[in-house]
Amino acid sequence: MGADILIIDDDKDLVNTIRIILESRGYGVRAAHNGEEGHAAILEKIPDLIILDVMMSTDTDGFDLAFKLKNSPHHRDIPILMLSSFPQQMAEKGPESFQHILGEGWPVTEFHEKPIDPDDLLEAVEDILREEGRI
Amino acid sequence: MKPGYQLIKEQLFFRKELIERAYWMIQLRWIVTGVALVAGWVGHFLDLKHPILSLTLLFLFVALNNAAFSLIWRRLMAHERPENRKFGVFAHVQISFDLLVLFCVIYLTGGISSPLLIFVFFHIILAGILLAPVSCFIYAGCILLATAVLIVLQETALLPPQPVLFQSLLFPSAQSLPNVLALYGTFAAAILMATFLITTLKASLRAKGKSLLTISRELDTSNTKLTSLYEMVREMELCTEFQDLIDSATRNAVRIMGVKGCSIKLLDDQKKQLKFASVHGLSDDYMAKGAIDIDQSPVNRKILQGSFFTIGKIQKQDYFQYPEDVRKEGIASMMCLPLRVEKVILGVFCVYSDLDHYFGPEDVKFFSLMADLTAIAIESLKRELNKTWFLRKAAHQLRSPMGAVQSMLELILKGYQGPLDEPQRETLIRCRKRLTMLGDVINDLLKIGLERIASDDTAYHAVDPEQILTALEDLYSPRATDKGVDMTFIKEGTVPWVLADERMIDDLFSNLVGNAIKYTPSGGRVTVTLAGETGHRIRFEVADTGIGIPESEQPRLFSEFFRAENAKAFKEEGTGLGLVIVKEITDRLKGTLSVESTEGEGTRFTCLLPGTTKIPQTADTGPDKG
Numbered sequence: 001m002g003a004d005i006l007i008i009d010d011d012k013d014l015v016n017t018i019r020i021i022l023e024s025r026g027y028g029v030r031a032a033h034n035g036e037e038g039h040a041a042i043l044e045k046i047p048d049l050i051i052l053d054v055m056m057s058t059d060t061d062g063f064d065l066a067f068k069l070k071n072s073p074h075h076r077d078i079p080i081l082m083l084s085s086f087p088q089q090m091a092e093k094g095p096e097s098f099q100h101i102l103g104e105g106w107p108v109t110e111f112h113e114k115p116i117d118p119d120d121l122l123e124a125v126e127d128i129l130r131e132e133g134r135i
Numbered sequence: 136m137k138p139g140y141q142l143i144k145e146q147l148f149f150r151k152e153l154i155e156r157a158y159w160m161i162q163l164r165w166i167v168t169g170v171a172l173v174a175g176w177v178g179h180f181l182d183l184k185h186p187i188l189s190l191t192l193l194f195l196f197v198a199l200n201n202a203a204f205s206l207i208w209r210r211l212m213a214h215e216r217p218e219n220r221k222f223g224v225f226a227h228v229q230i231s232f233d234l235l236v237l238f239c240v241i242y243l244t245g246g247i248s249s250p251l252l253i254f255v256f257f258h259i260i261l262a263g264i265l266l267a268p269v270s271c272f273i274y275a276g277c278i279l280l281a282t283a284v285l286i287v288l289q290e291t292a293l294l295p296p297q298p299v300l301f302q303s304l305l306f307p308s309a310q311s312l313p314n315v316l317a318l319y320g321t322f323a324a325a326i327l328m329a330t331f332l333i334t335t336l337k338a339s340l341r342a343k344g345k346s347l348l349t350i351s352r353e354l355d356t357s358n359t360k361l362t363s364l365y366e367m368v369r370e371m372e373l374c375t376e377f378q379d380l381i382d383s384a385t386r387n388a389v390r391i392m393g394v395k396g397c398s399i400k401l402l403d404d405q406k407k408q409l410k411f412a413s414v415h416g417l418s419d420d421y422m423a424k425g426a427i428d429i430d431q432s433p434v435n436r437k438i439l440q441g442s443f444f445t446i447g448k449i450q451k452q453d454y455f456q457y458p459e460d461v462r463k464e465g466i467a468s469m470m471c472l473p474l475r476v477e478k479v480i481l482g483v484f485c486v487y488s489d490l491d492h493y494f495g496p497e498d499v500k501f502f503s504l505m506a507d508l509t510a511i512a513i514e515s516l517k518r519e520l521n522k523t524w525f526l527r528k529a530a531h532q533l534r535s536p537m538g539a540v541q542s543m544l545e546l547i548l549k550g551y552q553g554p555l556d557e558p559q560r561e562t563l564i565r566c567r568k569r570l571t572m573l574g575d576v577i578n579d580l581l582k583i584g585l586e587r588i589a590s591d592d593t594a595y596h597a598v599d600p601e602q603i604l605t606a607l608e609d610l611y612s613p614r615a616t617d618k619g620v621d622m623t624f625i626k627e628g629t630v631p632w633v634l635a636d637e638r639m640i641d642d643l644f645s646n647l648v649g650n651a652i653k654y655t656p657s658g659g660r661v662t663v664t665l666a667g668e669t670g671h672r673i674r675f676e677v678a679d680t681g682i683g684i685p686e687s688e689q690p691r692l693f694s695e696f697f698r699a700e701n702a703k704a705f706k707e708e709g710t711g712l713g714l715v716i717v718k719e720i721t722d723r724l725k726g727t728l729s730v731e732s733t734e735g736e737g738t739r740f741t742c743l744l745p746g747t748t749k750i751p752q753t754a755d756t757g758p759d760k761g
Contacts, residue, residue, distance in 0.1 A: 011536075011538075013539040013540075013543060014539045014542055017542045017543050017546050018542075020546060020551055020552065021546065021551060024551055055531055114534075114538035114541075114542065115537075115541030115542045115545065116538075116541075117549075118546055118549045118551055119549060
C-alpha cells in the first residue's frame with residue numbers, strides 16, 4: 001500500500017473525485033470534512049500528506065488548521081497541499097500574494113487551484129512525496 | 136497658540152501690566168520732567184517767585200535718575216523670562232522716588248499750599264493698580280506723613296518758607312493752625328478713601344478675574360477634549376480593518392481621558408458572552424481571562440442593559456471574579472459604558488485609572504459621547520465590511536459546486552473511470568467549455584457587484600413597484616398552480632414609486648414570493664399585498680401558510696448577513712442567500728423588514744420602503760428606459 005494521504009474538504013463530491021484519482025495510483029486515502037475532523041484524523045495517525053481546502057466551516061478553517069499544525073512540534077513536518085477556490089483576482093496573483101498577506105509563516109508546502117486536473121494533482125502529490133522522501 | 140486661560144492668568148495677576156508699566160512710567164517721567172522744566176522757566180519769565188534754580192537742578196537730577204531707570208529696565212528685560220519679583224521692586228523704587236521728588240517740588244513751590252499737592256492722588260492710583268493693597272496703604276501713609284512734616288516745617292519755620300506759586304485748592308495759604316489741621320484731616324480722609332476705593336475695586340476685579348480664569352480653564356479643557364474626540368472619530372473613519380478601528384478607539388480613549396488603560400469587550404452572536412476585542416495600557420494577562428459569561432456577571436449585565444457603571448475605589452469593593460488581577464494591573468477606579476447604536480448593544484467600553492475616585496459626572500458624560508461615536512464607527516465599518524463579505528461568500532457559493540463539477544468532468548475525461556467513446560468525449564468537452572464560460576460570467580458579476588459597493592446610489596431612479604409586481608405575477612402564478620398552492624395578488628390604495636433600481640425591486644419581490652411558494656406545501660395559500668402606506672411609503676407583504684420559522688431561529692434570520700459564518704444558511708440544498716439579499720436591498724433603500732411567523736402555521740414578511748416624489752411625467756420615461 002502506498003503513502004497515507006488525508007483529504008480535508010467540505011465538498012463531498014470533490015473529496016470523492018480526489019479519492020478516485022489518488023486510489024488509481026494505489027495511495028491510501030482518508031477523508032475529513034472540516035478542520036476539526038481533520039485534526040482528529042491527524043492525531044489518530046500522522047498522514048504522509050494532507051490535501052487541504054481553505055474555506056470550510058469558516059472562511060479560514062483550512063489556514064487555521066495549517067497554522068495549528070505548523071505550531072505543533074509533532075506535526076510541523078507533514079507536507080500540506082492546499083486547494084483553493086479563492087476569488088479569481090486573488091488566485092490569478094498566485095500563492096505569492098497569499099504569502100504576502102500571511103507574512104513569513106506560510107504554512108503550506110504547495111498550492112493547487114480548483115478545479116482539479118487529475119494529472120496535475122497526481123504530479124504535484126508525487127513531487128511532494130518524493131521530495132519528502134516518503135516514496 | 137496660548138490657551139485662553141494662560142492669557143487671562145497673566146492679565147489677572149497684573150504681571151504683564153507691571154512689566155509694561157515699568158517702561159511706561161519711565162517714558163511718562165521724561166515728558167513730565169520736560170513739561171515741568173519748561174513750565175518752571177515760563178513761570179520764571181512771567182515773574183512768578185518760585186526758586187527756579189533749585190527746581191531746575193531737581194529736574195535735572197530726575198532726568199539723570201530716569202536715564203538710570205531706563206538702563207535698569209533694559210537689563211531686566213534682557214532676561215528671557217522677565218522676573219516678576221524684580222519688576223515689583225523696580226515699581227516700588229520708581230514710585231518712592233517719584234513721591235520724594237514730588238514732595239521736594241511741593242516744598243519748593245510753597246509747601247502745603249502748593250497747588251501741586253493734588254498730584255499725590257496719581258501715585259495712590261498707580262500704586263493701587265500695580266502693587267499689592269498693603270503697599271498702596273503704606274504709600275498713602277507716607278504721603279500723609281510727608282504732608283504732616285511739611286505742615287510742621289511750615290509752622291515751626293525750621294526750613295525757610297517758599298513763596299506760594301498760586302492759590303492751592305487744598306490748603307489755601309495764610310491759614311491759622313487749627314484751620315490747617317482741619318484741612319489736613321480732610322486731605323487725609325480723601326487720601327485714605329482713594330486708597331480704600333482703589334484697593335477694594337482691584338480686589339473685586341481680581342476675584343471676578345479668578346472665576347473667569349476657572350471657567351476659561353474648564354472651557355480650554357473641554358475644547359481640547361472635544362478636538363481630540365473629533366480627531367479620534369476622523370482616525371476611526373479612516374480604518375478599513377475592524378481590529379484597527381477598535382484598537383484606535385482604546386488607544387485614543389487612554390490618551391484623551393488621561394487614564395491608565397482602556398478595554399473594549401464585544402458581545403458574541405448568541406449575546407451570552409463578552410469577549411475582549413481590544414485592550415490598551417493593560418497587560419496581556421488581563422485579557423487572558425478570556426470570555427465573560429453575562430449570566431455570571433451582574434455588573435456587565437447591568438451595563439449591557441444600558442446603565443453606566445463606575446467604581447471609585449476598587450480595593451474596598453468586591454465586584455470581580457479575579458480581584459487579584461485587577462490589583463496586579465494597578466487599577467484603582469474604573470468606568471464602564473455600553474457600546475450601542477440605537478437599541479442594539481455591541482459590547483462594553485471601559486476605562487481604568489490608577490487613582491481612586493478618578494471619574495466624576497462630567498467624565499461619565501464625556502465618555503458616553505465617546506462610546507456612542509465609537510459604536511457608530513464600529514457599526515458603519517461592520518456594514519461596509521459585510522457588503523464585500525457577502526459578495527465574496529456568494530462568489531464562493533457559486534464557484535464551489537462549479538469547481539466540483541469541473542473536477543469530476545476532468546476525472547471522466549482523463550479516463551480515470553474507464554474509457555469513453557468519441558461522441559461521449561465530445562459532449563463532455565462541450566460541457567467543460569460551457570462551464571468555463573459560466574465561470575467567467577460569475578467573475579464578471581462579482582466585479583460589477585464590487586463596483587456597485589464602491590459607487591453610491593446616484594444610479595437610482597424612480598421605479599414603479601406595481602409594474603414590477605405585475606410582471607412577477609405572470610411568472611410565479613403558474614409555478615404556484617403547478618405546486619397546488621393558491622396564490623393571490625392584492626393591490627391597495629395608491630402605491631408611490633420608489634427611488635431604486637428595477638433589478639433591486641425585482642430581486643426583493645421575487646425572493647420573498649419565491650420563498651413563500653417554496654416553503655408552502657400543496658393545498659396552502661400565499662397572499663402578496665402591495666399597498667400605499669402613510670408617510671408616503673409602500674408596504675410589500677407576503678403571507679403564506681407554510682412551514683413557518685421556529686421562534687428560536689427568527690432573530691437569526693436577517694443577522695445571518697452580519698455573522699462571520701453560518702453553515703446553516705449555506706446548506707447544500709439551498710443557497711440560503713434569498714433573505715440576505717432581501718435584507719441587503721431593504722437596507723440600501725433605507726426601508727424596514729419584519730417577520731412574523733409561527734412554526735407549522737405560516738410566515739408573514741412585511742417590507743416598508745420610502746416612496747419618492749420624483750415620478751417621471753410620462754410613463755415612457757419610466758422604468759422601461761432605466
